[in-house]
Amino acid sequence: MAQSLEQRVDMLETRLALQDLTSDYCLGFDKRDMGRFLAIWWSDAVWEIGPPFGDFVGHEGVVHAVEDILWPAWRESTHYTTNLRLTSVSTDALEGICDVYCIGNSIDGQAQTVAATYTDRFERRDGVWKIARRKVTMQHFSPLTGITLAAPQ
Amino acid sequence: MAQSLEQRVDMLETRLALQDLTSDYCLGFDKRDMGRFLAIWWSDAVWEIGPPFGDFVGHEGVVHAVEDILWPAWRESTHYTTNLRLTSVSTDALEGICDVYCIGNSIDGQAQTVAATYTDRFERRDGVWKIARRKVTMQHFSPLTGITLAAPQ
Amino acid sequence: MAQSLEQRVDMLETRLALQDLTSDYCLGFDKRDMGRFLAIWWSDAVWEIGPPFGDFVGHEGVVHAVEDILWPAWRESTHYTTNLRLTSVSTDALEGICDVYCIGNSIDGQAQTVAATYTDRFERRDGVWKIARRKVTMQHFSPLTGITLAAPQ
Numbered sequence: 440m441a442q443s444l445e446q447r448v449d450m451l452e453t454r455l456a457l458q459d460l461t462s463d464y465c466l467g468f469d470k471r472d473m474g475r476f477l478a479i480w481w482s483d484a485v486w487e488i489g490p491p492f493g494d495f496v497g498h499e500g501v502v503h504a505v506e507d508i509l510w511p512a513w514r515e516s517t518h519y520t521t522n523l524r525l526t527s528v529s530t531d532a533l534e535g536i537c538d539v540y541c542i543g544n545s546i547d548g549q550a551q552t553v554a555a556t557y558t559d560r561f562e563r564r565d566g567v568w569k570i571a572r573r574k575v576t577m578q579h580f581s582p583l584t585g586i587t588l589a590a591p592q
Numbered sequence: 593m594a595q596s597l598e599q600r601v602d603m604l605e606t607r608l609a610l611q612d613l614t615s616d617y618c619l620g621f622d623k624r625d626m627g628r629f630l631a632i633w634w635s636d637a638v639w640e641i642g643p644p645f646g647d648f649v650g651h652e653g654v655v656h657a658v659e660d661i662l663w664p665a666w667r668e669s670t671h672y673t674t675n676l677r678l679t680s681v682s683t684d685a686l687e688g689i690c691d692v693y694c695i696g697n698s699i700d701g702q703a704q705t706v707a708a709t710y711t712d713r714f715e716r717r718d719g720v721w722k723i724a725r726r727k728v729t730m731q732h733f734s735p736l737t738g739i740t741l742a743a744p745q
Numbered sequence: 746m747a748q749s750l751e752q753r754v755d756m757l758e759t760r761l762a763l764q765d766l767t768s769d770y771c772l773g774f775d776k777r778d779m780g781r782f783l784a785i786w787w788s789d790a791v792w793e794i795g796p797p798f799g800d801f802v803g804h805e806g807v808v809h810a811v812e813d814i815l816w817p818a819w820r821e822s823t824h825y826t827t828n829l830r831l832t833s834v835s836t837d838a839l840e841g842i843c844d845v846y847c848i849g850n851s852i853d854g855q856a857q858t859v860a861a862t863y864t865d866r867f868e869r870r871d872g873v874w875k876i877a878r879r880k881v882t883m884q885h886f887s888p889l890t891g892i893t894l895a896a897p898q
Contacts, residue, residue, distance in 0.1 A: 491744045552741070578743060579695075586890055590885055591886050732848075
């Protein structure tokens with residue numbers, strides 16, 4: 440069962456590549472960089488955001504969710520992903536779970552906080568890892584009542 | 593002093609294995625998955641949570657702390673671990689420090705926030721890395737007064 | 746274009762080394778460990794904190810910012826860095842972006858929260874990676890009005 444050094448290095452690279460995908464989700468969304476955000480999804484990916492937003496399929500669905508629903512809902516946001524844990528499915532498929540914290544202002548200027556868990560399926564096609572499915576489970580999505588979040592002037 | 597490629601790959605794998613232990617602590621606790629949570633601890637591990645909870649020893653102590661004290665105290669929680677830094681002690685022992693943020697509701701429905709630092713000793717036995725000791729130092733553990741955390745319906 | 750196994754392992758080590766720099770920034774600052782904090786910066790590094798703090802140059806500037814301005818402003822703080830994404834510039838230079846969340850008390854005992862993004866330039870000199878430039882962009886730096894953060898007694 441011993442793996443070759445090449446196989447072990449491949450697995451290490453895979454792990455960091457998947458970490459990059461989870462980072463680009465946050466950075467692409469928060470910096471409103473659609474190129475970075477879209478590049479993490481396979482063209483047939485499924486993004487199950489769930490209530491109150493719904494589920495979205497393919498690049499068209501992802502762009503629609505972001506540009507028509509989520510970016511208009513947030514004035515600004517910062518997402519933080521940690522705790523990524525991977526389970527091997529096959530050489531070219533891994534399942535992952537990770538947690539996200541988000542803080543920012545909704546479009547009406549109300550401070551908001553979110554804690555959620557992403558359950559992911561990552562697939563490698565032609566040597567490239569991307570997200571095939573991401574399911575969002577929210578622990579909370581709630582206003583930070585009485586708090587005003589603003590950058591220093 | 594130059595390390596072989598094999599030794600360097602082993603160290604990279606070790607680092608990611610220890611990262612996984614810190615992730616499984618969060619995921620196991622928050623998802624109430626005792627199998628995942630318990631698997632990170634050596635059977636003689638010491639978990640120094642400190643005030644107001646106390647210290648716990650061995651798998652029996654860990655199960656007691658979680659099932660009898662901590663899970664009953666939290667209605668739901670999300671822990672986020674970052675900043676893991678390792679210091680080599682020997683080939684099969686490393687010391688680590690990392691930070692955790694936690695947000696959730698205590699059992700009475702009060703929103704809570706925690707910031708803490710974990711000081712860890714990781715040991716490799718028969719080729720497997722687990723936690724031999726984790727000491728918790730809390731920067732704060734405080735109610736988010738006036739804030740209600742809830743998932744979207 | 747295929748890389749040797751040695752080059753691939755070097756890249757993996759580089760990535761973890763840069764992750765360590767971003768962790769030591771948080772741990773060094775929050776634990777008030779100037780040795781750890783200063784060791785992440787090249788002696789000619791530029792730290793662009795921006796308003797309301799300003800920009801700082803070299804180890805002298807870094808020490809001045811921390812000891813004379815930032816530590817006196819915080820009673821305690823915890824920084825959490827995630828989402829580190831790297832872009833190759835050359836064999837010995839990488840650009841990075843990552844997000845930080847911070848929570849703590851300012852010196853007057855007011856709870857504070859910060860969300861910011863670090864844009865970094867990392868350079869390898871004589872085989873060692875350190876930060877050559879870090880620019881801070883704040884999404885918010887705001888009081889958690891009505892909330893008291895304290896450790897359990």
